[in-house]
Amino acid sequence: DSGVTQTPKHLITATGQRVTLxxxxxxxxxxxxxxxxxxxxxxxxxxQYYNGEERAKGNILERFSAQQFPDLHSELNLxxxxxxxxALYFCASSGPWGVGGYTFGSGTRLTVV
Amino acid sequence: DAKTTQPPSMDCAEGRAANLxxxxxxxxxxxxxxWYRQIHSQGPQYIIHGLKNNETNEMASxxxxxxxxxxxxxxxxxxxxxxxxxxxxxxxxxxxxxDDKIIFGKGTRLHILP
Numbered sequence: 001d002s003g004v005t006q007t008p009k010h011l012i013t014a015t016g017q018r019v020t021l022x023x024x025x026x027x028x029x030x031x032x033x034x035x036x037x038x039x040x041x042x043x044x045x046x047x048q049y050y051n052g053e054e055r056a057k058g059n060i061l062e063r064f065s066a067q068q069f070p071d072l073h074s075e076l077n078l079x080x081x082x083x084x085x086x087a088l089y090f091c092a093s094s095g096p097w098g099v100g101g102y103t104f105g106s107g108t109r110l111t112v113v
Numbered sequence: 114d115a116k117t118t119q120p121p122s123m124d125c126a127e128g129r130a131a132n133l134x135x136x137x138x139x140x141x142x143x144x145x146x147x148w149y150r151q152i153h154s155q156g157p158q159y160i161i162h163g164l165k166n167n168e169t170n171e172m173a174s175x176x177x178x179x180x181x182x183x184x185x186x187x188x189x190x191x192x193x194x195x196x197x198x199x200x201x202x203x204x205x206x207x208x209x210x211x212d213d214k215i216i217f218g219k220g221t222r223l224h225i226l227p
Contacts, residue, residue: 002156033214043157043217056214090156094213101147101159102215109154 003027004105006091012111018079021108025072025093031055032074033094033102034066038087049074081112117201122222131188133221135201138182143205146177146184147215150197157200157217160186196225 003026013019025032034046045058049068060066063081068074078085088109092102118136125131137146147162161168161175163184168175174187188195200220204213 004156031213035217042219043151045214045216048214058214088154092156101149101162102157103159104156106156107154 002103002105004091004093004103006089006105006108008108009106010109010111012113013081015081015083015112017081017112018077019081019110021076021078021089021091021110023074023076023091023093023105025074025091026103029093029095029103030072031094032068032072033092034060034074034076035090035092036087037090037107038084041087043090046076078110083112086110086112117203117218119199119201119218119221121219122224124224124226125188125191126226127193128190131191131195131223131225133186133188133199133201133223134183135186136183137201137203140181140203144203145205146175146181147202147204148173148175148186149200149202149215149217150195151200151220152194152197160199191223191225193225193227196223198222 005024007022030051033048035043037043046060047066048056052068063079066076088107090104090107092104094102145162145164148160149157151157161170161173163175177184198220200217
C-alpha cells in the first residue's frame with residue numbers, strides 16, 4: 001500500500017457518459033497529480049493541484065476537469081466519454097515543495113464501450 | 114527540466130547486476146536525477162534520486178558522473194520482479210513555484226531473463 005488511494009479500481013461505462021475518479025493523497029502531502037496512460041502508451045501528465053489550487057496543466061482535454069478539496073482529496077471528472085478515453089488513470093502525491101519523489105496510487109482502469 | 118536520453122530496451126540475466134544508463138548532458142546545477150520504474154499496469158514507483166554524489170538505498174544504487182552529464186542506475190542482483198520500464202528524470206528537487214510536475218519520457222524497458 002503506497003498510501004495513495006484511488007477509487008474505483010475499475011470502471012466500465014458507455015460512450016457519452018460522465019465519470020468521476022477519486023484520489024486520496026498520502027497523509028501530509030499537499031500536491032496531487034493526475035496522469036493518463038493509454039494502452040502501451042507513456043504516462044501523460046494531465047493536471048496538478050497544490051493545497052486546493054491548480055498549479056500546472058498538461059494536455060488535458062476540455063471534457064476533463066479536476067479539483068482538490070479542503071481535505072486534500074482530489075477528483076478527476078471525465079465527461080462526454082469517447083472510446084479513446086479508455087486508459088489507466090493514475091494519481092500521485094508529493095510533499096511540500098516536491099521534496100523527494102512522488103508516490104503513485106494503483107490507478108483506475110477506465111473502459112469506455 | 115533537462116532532457117534525458119535512455120536506451121529503449123535492455124536485457125539482463127537473473128541474478129546479475131542490471132546497469133541502466135541515462136544521459137542528461139544539459140542538466141543544470143540545481144537539477145537532481147530521479148529514477149522511477151513502472152511494473153506492467155501498476156503505478157510508477159520511486160526508486161532513488163541524487164544530485165552529484167553516488168546514492169544507495171535498499172532498492173538500487175545511483176552512480177552520477179563527475180560532470181553530471183550522465184548517470185547509471187544499478188540493480189545489484191536483478192530478479193524477474195525487476196522487469197519493468199525504468200524512467201530517468203532530471204528536475205529540481207525543490208520547486209519554488211510548486212509547479213513541480215514530472216514529465217515522463219519513454220524510459221528503458223528492462224527484461225530480466227531467467
